[in-house]
Amino acid sequence: MLRLSKLTDYAVVVLVRLSSMDGVQTSPGIAAATGIPEPTVAKVLKILAGSDLVSSQRGARGGYRLNRVLADIPVADVITAIDGPIALTACVDGSASECESLCMCPMRGRWDPVNAAIQSALTSISLADMQPSTIPLAFRMPAEAPHVPVQSPLRAAE
Amino acid sequence: MLRLSKLTDYAVVVLVRLSSMDGVQTSPGIAAATGIPEPTVAKVLKILAGSDLVSSQRGARGGYRLNRVLADIPVADVITAIDGPIALTACVDGSASECESLCMCPMRGRWDPVNAAIQSALTSISLADMQPSTIPLAFRMPAEAPHVPVQSPLRAAE
DNA sequence: TGTTAACCGTACTCACTCAGTCCGGATTGC
DNA sequence: GCAATCCGGACTGAGTGAGTACGGTTAACA
Numbered sequence: 210m211l212r213l214s215k216l217t218d219y220a221v222v223v224l225v226r227l228s229s230m231d232g233v234q235t236s237p238g239i240a241a242a243t244g245i246p247e248p249t250v251a252k253v254l255k256i257l258a259g260s261d262l263v264s265s266q267r268g269a270r271g272g273y274r275l276n277r278v279l280a281d282i283p284v285a286d287v288i289t290a291i292d293g294p295i296a297l298t299a300c301v302d303g304s305a306s307e308c309e310s311l312c313m314c315p316m317r318g319r320w321d322p323v324n325a326a327i328q329s330a331l332t333s334i335s336l337a338d339m340q341p342s343t344i345p346l347a348f349r350m351p352a353e354a355p356h357v358p359v360q361s362p363l364r365a366a367e
Numbered sequence: 368m369l370r371l372s373k374l375t376d377y378a379v380v381v382l383v384r385l386s387s388m389d390g391v392q393t394s395p396g397i398a399a400a401t402g403i404p405e406p407t408v409a410k411v412l413k414i415l416a417g418s419d420l421v422s423s424q425r426g427a428r429g430g431y432r433l434n435r436v437l438a439d440i441p442v443a444d445v446i447t448a449i450d451g452p453i454a455l456t457a458c459v460d461g462s463a464s465e466c467e468s469l470c471m472c473p474m475r476g477r478w479d480p481v482n483a484a485i486q487s488a489l490t491s492i493s494l495a496d497m498q499p500s501t502i503p504l505a506f507r508m509p510a511e512a513p514h515v516p517v518q519s520p521l522r523a524a525e
Numbered sequence: 526t527g528t529t530a531a532c533c534g535t536a537c538t539c540a541c542t543c544a545g546t547c548c549g550g551a552t553t554g555c
Numbered sequence: 556g557c558a559a560t561c562c563g564g565a566c567t568g569a570g571t572g573a574g575t576a577c578g579g580t581t582a583a584c585a
Contacts, residue, residue, distance in 0.1 A: 211369065211370075211371065211446065211450065211453050211454065211485065212369075212370045212455075213369065218478075221477070243378070274429035284456055284481055288369065292369065295369050296369065297369055297370075297371040311454065317500075319379070319497040320376075322492055322496060322497070323442055323488075323492055323497070326488035326489070326491065326492060327369065327485055327488055327489070328489045329484070329488075330481075330485050330487075331484070333480065333484065334480055334481055334484060338480055339477040339478070339480070339481070340477075354452040
């Protein structure tokens with residue numbers, strides 16, 4: 210499975226939550242609203258603040274505020290902020306030190322078109338496209354509901 | 368970083384190597400040619416055989432043989448064979464048991480368009496596109512990579 | 526000015542996953 | 556029968572990431 214870190218998933222949840230209310234929101238408040246552990250929310254917000262996706266306000270009555278509207282935040286930005294540059298293999302980003310020891314690697318640079326395709330796919334989708342309003346079913350999922358994931362176009366890949 | 372398992376990387380190398388010669392090839396031979404440890408090559412080939420990408424022939428003078436030409440093998444097939452279904456988050460594939468304990472997750476199903484975009488991107492690229500001779504220069508990633516791929520590294524594998 | 530509420534930064538631990546290895550068995554050609 | 560090769564499973568060590576804890580800093584407010 211192409212793996213995305215859990216923190217990235219959390220980041221999207223947090224950003225969507227931030228956009229749902231005006232003014233600043235505290236990390237405990239977001240944690241309570243989303244069900245994500247509070248220290249984890251704080252961790253995610255801190256990283257996002259470092260990438261200028263949100264801005265922080267310290268002190269009493271402080272909190273976090275979204276810097277841009279959701280439609281202006283491509284998914285690629287969130288993934289890059291949390292996980293670092295989007296690259297499927299170590300060969301593509303800067304950290305190819307390991308590969309240098311294996312100089313006969315015949316795939317050097319071959320993943321570039323794949324990475325480029327994924328990069329452009331992720332850039333073309335904004336967080337607004339992932340908002341509940343566009344797929345109105347899932348925001349309030351009753352606890353007893355049998356877990357029926359929204360039908361995924363990816364099931365064909367199995 | 369969007370993570371792809373090393374085995375998938377190896378699988379591409381192995382498949383390209385298989386396509387470069389007629390007849391069956393043994394895993395020790397492929398290991399020697401690619402520099403990948405032999406048990407790992409065997410592991411990759413076994414998985415690929417289970418996905419009908421290659422066929423195996425047991426016994427003396429046995430080995431592995433490519434079932435299709437490279438142009439008929441999309442990258443998505445290789446990734447699916449090695450890593451399982453292409454899905455960025457556990458919510459999308461079947462293994463969402465963990466998510467059931469967190470029923471207020473507002474992102475349920477939201478990753479579907481992202482996964483679909485990546486799936487189509489990966490399906491549109493075949494292994495033949497990753498072969499050394501076929502990469503158009505314009506496809507190279509300009510960003511943040513002082514690491515210029517070695518030209519035609521596949522020769523080293525022959 | 527002191528208290529309080531919130532962010533900030535770092536370090537730590539635990540658990541999980543994956544790459545790589547090993548071994549015995551089955552199959553096939555000579 | 557022997558040798559070469561694939562087959563299948565189990566095991567281990569390393570790496571990584573999620574989550575936690577704690578003390579410090581900043582700013583609003585009474």
